[in-house]
Amino acid sequence: MKEMKFENALAKLEKLVEELEGEEVSLEESLKKFEEGINLVRFCTKKLEEVEKKIEILVKEKEGKTKKKPFSPDEDK
Numbered sequence: 534m535k536e537m538k539f540e541n542a543l544a545k546l547e548k549l550v551e552e553l554e555g556e557e558v559s560l561e562e563s564l565k566k567f568e569e570g571i572n573l574v575r576f577c578t579k580k581l582e583e584v585e586k587k588i589e590i591l592v593k594e595k596e597g598k599t600k601k602k603p604f605s606p607d608e609d610k
Contacts, residue, residue, distance in 0.1 A: 546574065
């Protein structure tokens with residue numbers, strides 16, 4: 534799963550959720566899909582944490598202190 538892109542993992546997770554919510558699946562199949570979903574959630578969470586760390590590095594102040602700023606899409610306008 535390490536070679537998977539975040540967007541692909543998220544799309545796959547969304548599909549699994551839809552399948553679990555909408556389809557009549559056996560208990561064993563539901564458990565397999567649930568386990569796969571948990572692994573995808575962990576993968577996506579790890580990727581998001583990595584990106585957050587990179588953003589914090591980019592936002593460091595001159596003194597070397599990290600300044601966390603909330604994301605605002607309107608800030609550049």
